[in-house]
């Protein structure tokens with residue numbers, strides 16, 4: 001009989017200590033289907049996304065692999081402890097344990113630091129030989145990944161798109177970002193035929209859309225143009241995230257839109273230049289944001305944004321002005337976070353050195369509670385201003401202004417109505433004190 005591995009993507013606890021549960025997980029991470037594909041055939045693999053299903057603690061799997069994302073690492077640890085009590089061999093991996101491997105080692109049999117393409121197979125062989133090591137780490141020099149085992153997630157309550165990866169890591173150096181602190185500027189791209197192979201598989205499985213995972217897709221112009229050319233032939237819809245600087249490249253923007261991309265997500269972070277400089281994101285210029293967003297929208301691409309509050313240049317006034325900015329620019333799907341010093345990041349070290357960590361309880365590192373002393377307000381004021389911002393931006397009036405009363409409404413009324421629905425869905429969560437970042 002085949003040995004079995006259970007792979008789990010834990011869900012975070014909310015700020016009341018309850019597990020965040022959803023009827024549907026629209027954005028599914030790629031780590032578990034990819035790990036399943038890296039697993040030799042003599043193992044059977046089962047996947048569990050805890051946001052939409054319960055962890056099967058009565059599993060007959062011998063090995064349990066648990067991923068970790070942000071503050072959900074607290075749930076990773078709790079699940080790991082329970083499985084170890086049940087006598088299972090527990091392996092931890094993912095961003096958060098990679099940033100704090102010494103701490104993670106206390107709760108498991110082995111920690112996989114960073115990418116696991118070249119270490120997962122080695123770990124499984126060691127397990128079979130009874131020679132499991134405490135940590136596994138191998139820096140990749142090229143990114144070659146097998147076809148993810150998407151079929152293992154098809155029967156789950158997911159959205160109408162699947163993830164496909166193009167690049168991993170990021171060439172930029174934003175001090176608060178886990179990607180920078182883990183990859184230190186390393187940025188690897190997959191070959192275009194491999195990316196297209198995965199998209200074709202997604203199409204074969206009946207999906208008409210995909211989410212392209214890459215933190216800086218358009219940083220390599222030639223790669224991006226060639227990839228868009230290939231994607232266009234597949235007649236699919238897709239979305240991704242990138243730097244807002246794409247607005248300055250008419251040819252690229254046209255190629256992106258022509259290839260079926262209909263939503264771009266931008267980490268705008270802040271409308272305060274001082275805050276951006278403080279985050280080592282001096283290449284972004286908030287005074288140009290409105291014009292840049294307008295150009296992108298003109299190409300028929302909808303905009304979703306990620307912004308943070310609580311950085312060095314932020315004041316209560318600038319947080320209020322952020323709501324006006326979002327409304328004025330008709331940002332379709334805006335998301336916000338409180339700037340959080342994630343252990344392992346440069347920003348965390350800076351805050352620690354300056355004695356500005358306000359709360360050391362990791363359960364609170366959920367990006368919707370202030371855990372550091374901001375420069376221009378108290379942590380309590382920051383948390384309050386953050387929720388006021390979300391509530392203002394997701395008021396009925398503002399939702400209507402951002403989704404229905406826009407120039408794009410008459411061009412694509414059904415899309416506008418779809419976004420209106422998404423906004424109402426987010427609003428419902430916000431009213432229950434749950435940020436929409438995890439759905």
Ligand code: B12
Nearest residue numbers: 029030031065066067069070072093094095096115116178
């Ligand atoms: C898709 C995604 C999501 C989706 C899906 C999550 C899910 N439940 O599956 C959504 C939108 C729901 C989401 C939510 C959140 N996310 Co998220 N997400 C991503 C994103 C964009 C892609 C992840 C991915 O699939 N990558 C591709 C795979 C192949 O790479 P990988 O995950 O790194 O996996 C490799 C290794 O890490 C390793 N590995 C990963 N897991 C495991 C497990 C084991 C056992 C082993 C051995 C190895 C291993 O092997 C893989 C192959 O090498 C990343 C950004 C990015 N660039 O990666 C952020 C990212 C992972 N998310 C992040 C965060 C903070 C969150 C939230 C906490 C946000 C919030 N405040 O609520 C929540 C937490 C949700 C949860 N359940 O834990 C941070 C993590 C930072 C950190 N220090 O941990 C990232 C890096 C974004 C960022 N720039 O800060 N996220």
Ligand code: SF4
Nearest residue numbers: 170172174177180215
């Ligand atoms: S550009 Fe985005 S992914 Fe890259 S380091 Fe900055 S915040 Fe992280």
